[in-house]
Amino acid sequence: xxxxxxxxxxxxxxxxxxxxxxxxxxxxxxxxxxxxxxxxxxxxxxxxxxxxxxxxxxxxxxxxxxxxxxxxxxxxxxxxxxxxxxxxxxxxxxxxxxxxxxxxxxxxxxxxxxxxxxxxxxxxxxxxxxxxxxxxxxxxxxxxxxxxxxxxxxxxxxxxxxxxxxxxxxxxxxxxxxxxxxxxxxxxxxxxxxxxxxxxxxxxxxxxxxxx
Amino acid sequence: xxxxxxxxxxxxxxxxxxxxxxxxxxxxxxxxxxxxxxxxxxxxxxxxxxxxxxxxxxxxxxxxxxxxxxxxxxxxxxxxxxxxxxxxxxxxxxxxxxxxxxxxxxxxxxxxxxxxxxxxxxxxxxxxxxxxxxxxxxxxxxxxxxxxxxxxxxxxxxxxxxxxxxxxxxxxxxxxxxxxxxxxxxxxxxxxxxxxxxxxxxxxxxxxxxxxxxxxxxxxxxxxxxxxxxxxxxxxxxxxxxxxxxxxxxxxxxxxxxxxxxxxxxxxxxxxxxxxxxxxxxxxxxxxxxxxxxxxxxxxxxxxxxxxxxxxxxxxxxxxxxxxxxxxxxxxxxxxxxxxxxxxxxxxxxxxxxxxxxxxxxxxxxxxxxxxxxxxxxxxxxxxxxxxxxxxxxxxxxxxxxxxxxxxxxxxxxxxxxxxxxxxxxxxxxxxxxxxxxxxxxxxxxxxxxxxxxxxxxxxxxxxxxxxx
Ligand code: SF4
Numbered sequence: 001x002x003x004x005x006x007x008x009x010x011x012x013x014x015x016x017x018x019x020x021x022x023x024x025x026x027x028x029x030x031x032x033x034x035x036x037x038x039x040x041x042x043x044x045x046x047x048x049x050x051x052x053x054x055x056x057x058x059x060x061x062x063x064x065x066x067x068x069x070x071x072x073x074x075x076x077x078x079x080x081x082x083x084x085x086x087x088x089x090x091x092x093x094x095x096x097x098x099x100x101x102x103x104x105x106x107x108x109x110x111x112x113x114x115x116x117x118x119x120x121x122x123x124x125x126x127x128x129x130x131x132x133x134x135x136x137x138x139x140x141x142x143x144x145x146x147x148x149x150x151x152x153x154x155x156x157x158x159x160x161x162x163x164x165x166x167x168x169x170x171x172x173x174x175x176x177x178x179x180x181x182x183x184x185x186x187x188x189x190x191x192x193x194x195x196x197x198x199x200x201x202x203x204x205x206x207x208x209x210x211x212x
Numbered sequence: 213x214x215x216x217x218x219x220x221x222x223x224x225x226x227x228x229x230x231x232x233x234x235x236x237x238x239x240x241x242x243x244x245x246x247x248x249x250x251x252x253x254x255x256x257x258x259x260x261x262x263x264x265x266x267x268x269x270x271x272x273x274x275x276x277x278x279x280x281x282x283x284x285x286x287x288x289x290x291x292x293x294x295x296x297x298x299x300x301x302x303x304x305x306x307x308x309x310x311x312x313x314x315x316x317x318x319x320x321x322x323x324x325x326x327x328x329x330x331x332x333x334x335x336x337x338x339x340x341x342x343x344x345x346x347x348x349x350x351x352x353x354x355x356x357x358x359x360x361x362x363x364x365x366x367x368x369x370x371x372x373x374x375x376x377x378x379x380x381x382x383x384x385x386x387x388x389x390x391x392x393x394x395x396x397x398x399x400x401x402x403x404x405x406x407x408x409x410x411x412x413x414x415x416x417x418x419x420x421x422x423x424x425x426x427x428x429x430x431x432x433x434x435x436x437x438x439x440x441x442x443x444x445x446x447x448x449x450x451x452x453x454x455x456x457x458x459x460x461x462x463x464x465x466x467x468x469x470x471x472x473x474x475x476x477x478x479x480x481x482x483x484x485x486x487x488x489x490x491x492x493x494x495x496x497x498x499x500x501x502x503x504x505x506x507x508x509x510x511x512x513x514x515x516x517x518x519x520x521x522x523x524x525x526x527x528x529x530x531x532x533x534x535x536x537x538x539x540x541x542x543x544x545x546x547x548x549x550x551x552x553x554x555x556x557x558x559x560x561x562x563x564x565x566x567x568x569x570x571x572x573x574x575x576x577x578x579x580x581x582x583x584x585x586x587x588x589x590x591x592x593x594x595x596x597x598x599x600x601x602x603x604x605x606x607x608x609x610x611x612x613x614x615x616x617x618x619x620x621x622x623x624x625x626x627x628x629x630x631x632x633x634x635x636x637x638x639x640x641x642x643x644x645x646x647x648x649x650x651x652x653x654x655x656x657x658x659x660x661x662x663x664x665x666x667x668x669x670x671x672x673x674x675x676x677x678x679x680x681x
Contacts, residue, residue: 017532018407018507022647027628031277031291033251033298035360051653054291083528085408085441089647090626091343092249093359111408114443115343115357122361172375174235185361186260189369192229192237196371199228199239200266209464209472210241210336211268212309 002124003182007105008151009078012069013142019082020089021116025098028053038094039101043069073146080107081138086127087116096123106152108159110135121175122185126154128169154180215482218448219379219414222354222479226337228371237371241336242348245272245308245363246322247299248628249341253364254302265370270308271331274299275321276628278314280591280618287314292629306367309462312595320594320620323347323561327431328596330460334449334476339366344561344644346437349446350430351453352479354414356444378412378488380442381481383419386495391678393571394429395563395642395661397421397493398436399501403511405491410442413489416481417447421495427456428567435562436644439508448480502548502674503646503659505536510646512548514664514676520544539648540656541636548674551658555639556581556588556615556669557651558662560625563642564593566600568662572642573606575666575680581614582672588615589631591623615669627652640668 029041031054040058045051047070049062063070069077080099086109087095096119099107106126120127130138141161142148151160154176159167178185189196204211216224228237250272257264264270277292279285287293296314303311310331312319318329323344326332332348338355339345341363348355362372382405384397402409415437422430430447437445447453454473457463464472499513510533512519521533521544537544542551558564558572569592581588590610592598598620601607607617624631625643633639633655642665643650646657660668667677 015528015531016535017528020507020645020647022626022645022650026649026653027626030248030628031289031295033255033295035252045649045653085411088407088441089343089645091341091357091359093252093341093361096359111411113408113441114411115359119359119361122359172235173233174231174373185373186262186365186368189237189365189371189373192371193369195229196237196239196265196369200370203239207335207472207475209468210333212462212464 001182001184004105004124004126004154004179006151006153007078009105009149010074010076011079011081011142011148011150012074012077013139014068014080014082015139017083018085018088021087021092021095022089024087024095025092026052030092030094035097036101038098039103042098042102043067076103078103078105079150079152080104081135081142082107082109083135084110086112088113091115093119093123096120096125100125108135108138121179124179124182126152126179128152128159130167130169134167215484217379217481217485217487218352218416218446218479219377222335223376225335226354234375236374236376238337238374240339240366240370240372241269242271242331242338243269243366244322244326244338244340244345245270246276246340246342247274247295248276249360250302250363251295251298252360253341253367256364257367262368264306264367267307268309269370271310271326272299272303272308273312273319273322273325274314276622276626278621279629280621280623280631283315283619317595320597321561321564321622323435324564324593324597327351327427328460328594330457330463333457333463334453334479339372343438344435346442346444347431347435347561349434349437349444350427352446352449352476354444354446357438377414377443380410380413380415380489380491381487382415382417382491382493384417384421384493384495385419386421388421388495388498389678391663391681392498392500393661393663394425394432396498396501398433399503399508399511399659400493400498402436402440402508403501404493405440407439407507407509408441410437410440413442415440415442415445417445422447423450426567427452428565431565432562436508439644449476500661500664500677502664504540504542504548505533506539506646506648507536508644508646508659510536514548514674516548518542518544518546518548549676550673552584552638552673553640553668554584554586554637555633556585556665557624557639557641557643558589558665559591559593559623560643561593562644563662564591564597566597568642569597569601569606572662572666573609575663575677576613576615576670577609579613579670581669584672585669588669589618589624590615591618592620594620624651626650640665640674
């Protein structure tokens, strides 16, 4: 996993509540057995005028001019600004894979669905919970200032606006450490392999019926 | 000792190790695996040169991509077939407690086969790369969905890194009226607390109404905990739980049974245990529910009308309602009973068990589907449910009424196989998600109970099942 320290990037707005993982990556693309290549199909049903299927040449498909991410001014955006309960629905990790492959490194929202939030950290995307008033301000700024960019400093837990205004955010210390260092969870957990074995042996004695 | 919630009991009995910041290593007892969210995890494991930790924890099946008719022709879509074959290969290589591949008589939706085989037991931690793993919480266990990285993590370490959730008690007291069931309870709860209402919480469902539900009804309620924003929902163990499990293939037998039951009887919240949040609902007030929008919280009673966004003060919410109504092709203030449908889907891990099929069949018996209903699909949750239903003659009730009786699988719940809505088609569905495009691009989904789906199929529009029964 790629480490996340300080990231500065263009912001794109997606002004909706409850953006679900079916919208982020529709099910027909979940048939892939790979982790990569989902970017061109992120938000597929909103983004294109036609119906997408795996194997299509996405570069030749008609874009929906009304979908905000298709606007020229948001090309290359790496920070997604959105509303409440982002990532609700299915547990598909294809959703963060698609967002990452599209180019998003951070998502700012009023709240996130739990499983999606967790999946982001496992893939080097930083989900940041931003208070509603601050989000409202950011939506206004992004709309009125083409090229609007933010700098997100994970070690300092801050978002810096171009006007110098700084917003602090909370992040779980353990997840922060993993993300800042790009650590792989499995490696970390296996340092406790002895403890897992001890626990398992005790459990087998107390509750043998869970092991058959 | 301080009074504990069920969540605290289940949590503390699975902590392998805890960091000073509260991050804990939680042991996983049961790992359910299906074809969509596991290939990248097995591949990751192989690439890192790691072996699965304990394959006897694994129960696997293929359900999302499998067709529901013409099984003799195999899986036509090559991409789907490759995913199912990849699962076959991975499970053959690693081993498992049980594997129910495509066409096996015990194959079915992963959340149906776990409980019916007794592979889901009280006191366990149960995970699966699937958000509706919350279903298994009906058995008084900690059950929740995980992403593919976590599937790999559980394969490699038999553990997950987690922080304790907050706790929420949802009490539904009183009684349910005739024609009102577990699905209506689930939808009413979501309508009440919203799709983000349970975020960050583990929900315990309690109260007289929940206690009076069968295990299948409890599974329906827990299934939709995720739609209320909670990763997990569960119900305390009682006689109904224990009796359901007796004699199931992977349930303990002999002396282990008594020992297990003694322990399971402790799996309830203690008198006076404190929850971070308590929500209370009355069963009598719940009427048959129908969703009108593109989020499960956009729900109302069959006796109501499509809401008018004009009445909504919050601008983001109002816009969300307008967008939903536009997508759904509905005008504000239309009576729900006036909404005509094109298709009916009875199935999914929410409502494809034998009792669901019985409830639908009770409405359908001796009637015929309306002519404007192009397709009324009944998809049993598993091969065993299908057999049972056929033994009871339910299949004939459905087919005589013009319904289609299919092979088990996820089917039109998410339309990864050939069963789907065409753009603009309107469906009465017993599944759990009415998101845009969920049942097929442009398709319009209304979530209802099995009895209400059956009533809609007969009437050709939404109809109050209380008046039919
Ligand atoms: S039936 Fe639907 S919700 Fe349940 S596991 Fe299958 S796709 Fe997911």
